[in-house]
Amino acid sequence: MKRLFIIGFFFTFVFSSAQSTFKRTLKLMGSRFDISVVAKTQEQADGYIDAAVEEISRIEKLISSWDSNSQTSKINANAGIQPVEVDRELFDLIKRAIEISKLTQGAFDISYASMDNIWKFDGSMKTMPSEEEITQSVSKVGYQHIKLNESNNSIFLDTKGMKIGFGAIGKGYAADKAKQLLRDLGVEAGIINASGDMNTWGRQPNGELWNIAITNPLNKDKVFAMLPMDNQAIVTSGNYEKFVKFNGVRYAHIIDPRTGYPSTGIISVSVMAPKAELADALATSVFVMGKEVGLDFINQLNGVECIIIDEQGNIFYSNLIKPKQ
């Protein structure tokens, strides 16, 4: 009896330790994705990763503003004209985005997108837009003008020229959906890394939690924090390459929807939360709020932490992850 037990134990041990981490890197949603899964064989991992890629591509088709056939583009094309019926999934995503706008008092707003005509962060913009241009464009921004009709899942942007875009929440949403799908398929552990937006679950094959390294964009070679992730997401906002400089002021590619001006002062915000979608949206919001208001805001939310790096390279932590001095 005792011997049987010991053999049984030995078998489980060998069985579970036979898992390894398999990773694939590819381009999805215009960004670099690394998908890692814990599996028994390469073949098994390939099947899982293929399923995740398919899921992320499906979401990309739904929310892309570049693809003129996407439901999102149809909503934008019909701004000020008529409501557009969409999949419940997109309807719900827009509904949650509006909830985050309310929570952040408008710092986060998917209708920031009409500002894209004015501010370009790809190096093509040589002069600062005029105040008139900015005022004109920002008059088309405002989540209050996104009208939802629950009875037929339709969305109506009630002002001509209005536009929505999922640049600040889409990757997080896709990472949540891919994680959910893989868990449903029985994958015990993994990491979806969408250009630095990390969504984790389970543990490494050696039984330890996944550790995520945080670097300062001003000194990328030096890791200043290693954070163990227990079934959490950590998302960093602040694509360090995307900014413009006018009269010595560095404008980040994140726009304050209330003024129409890009945010200044912060170069990176990392937010930790149970879901990547929320972390993604809040990281963008803190950027807009600035470090004082942003930290205060995050400190009031349960289960959400953040790290902010300002233009001078100073690092600020929310209360529960602040290193002891």
Ligand code: ADP
């Ligand atoms: P990153 O691009 O560094 O990952 P974000 O997740 O914050 O950072 O996404 C920034 C993108 O979100 C911008 O490129 C733009 O498409 C969009 N965006 C900009 N400002 C806002 C805002 N205030 N609210 C919602 N989306 C925004």
Ligand code: MG
């Ligand atoms: Mg974001």
